Amino acid sequence: MINLKNDLLQVIIFFVIACGCREIAVPKPKGYFRIDLPEHNYISLNDTLARINKLPLSFEYPSYGNLSFEPDSYTGPGWFNITFPQYRAKIYLTYIDINNDLEELMEQTYKINVKNHIIKADAINEQIIGYPERKIYGIFYDLKGNTATAVQFFVTDSIRHYLRGSLYFSSGPNSDSLAPVIRFFREDIIHLIETLEWKDK
Numbered sequence: 001m002i003n004l005k006n007d008l009l010q011v012i013i014f015f016v017i018a019c020g021c022r023e024i025a026v027p028k029p030k031g032y033f034r035i036d037l038p039e040h041n042y043i044s045l046n047d048t049l050a051r052i053n054k055l056p057l058s059f060e061y062p063s064y065g066n067l068s069f070e071p072d073s074y075t076g077p078g079w080f081n082i083t084f085p086q087y088r089a090k091i092y093l094t095y096i097d098i099n100n101d102l103e104e105l106m107e108q109t110y111k112i113n114v115k116n117h118i119i120k121a122d123a124i125n126e127q128i129i130g131y132p133e134r135k136i137y138g139i140f141y142d143l144k145g146n147t148a149t150a151v152q153f154f155v156t157d158s159i160r161h162y163l164r165g166s167l168y169f170s171s172g173p174n175s176d177s178l179a180p181v182i183r184f185f186r187e188d189i190i191h192l193i194e195t196l197e198w199k200d201k
Contacts, residue, residue, distance in 0.1 A: 037184045038064050042191060050199070053080065055095055056161065060195040062188045065091070087181055088170040091189060096162045109154045109164050129155055134197055142186075150182045151189055161198045165189065 042060040045067070050058060053069045055078065061067060065082040078095035096105060123145070129138040138155035154164040167185055169178060 037180070040187060040191070042188075042195075044195075047199075054078070055080070056199045057095065057163065058195075058197050058199060059192045061192055065188075084185070087185075089167065089181065089185055090170070091165055091167050091185070091192075093163065093165045096164075098156065098158075098160050098162050102156065102158060102162070105156075105162050106154065109152075129153070129193060131194075136193070136196055136198075138193075140190075140193070150178070151186050153189065153193065155193060155196065157198055160200075163196070165192075 041063045043063045044060050045055075045058050047058065049067075050056075061082050062084075064086075065084050068081050068083060070079040070081070078097075080093050080095075082091040082093070084090065098105065123143075125142040125144070127140040127142070129136065129140055131137075135157040136155050137158060138153060141152040143150050143152065149166045149168050151167040152165070154162065156162045167182070167189065169181075
């Protein structure tokens with residue numbers, strides 16, 4: 001009887017030791033590829049280019065971006081983009097002449113650029129833009145979460161000029177993996193706004 005108890009005890013101790021020596025499998029946290037980003041560097045929108053495309057404004061945009069104007073027949077002269085092929089990113093910009101319709105333009109911008117993303121957004125932060133010395137007023141939107149766009153803005157002089165912009169990526173929305181790139185291009189958009197000047201026709 002004693003031997004049976006000893007054998008049973010040895011078997012239990014063996015199983016405890018055998019089970020205790022094994023590593024418990026723990027899933028590794030999800031990782032993302034490192035994204036190398038260039039130093040911020042800017043060039044001015046060429047006055048001739050702006051005149052050709054009937055844009056009464058000037059600003060500085062990233063030198064690593066490709067500025068392109070959409071064909072007049074498709075969108076009109078006020079639609080242009082800054083594309084970053086390496087990062088599959090694009091800043092869509094639209095210039096509109098105000099024609100006693102500022103309130104309507106602001107409502108349209110809100111519907112297109114913010115309201116459509118509220119369902120997916122975890123939060124939407126609004127920051128007032130105000131540079132009275134250059135007659136630039138507007139709102140800067142940061143959309144948090146897995147939204148199609150993370151940064152939106154509009155600026156106006158409240159009388160003649162209206163510019164809106166949005167940052168999009170040609171990939172599925174994933175705020176975690178895109179976070180460093182969003183922060184990077186957010187700085188570029190802020191620089192564009194900070195250097196923006198209206199040019200009267």
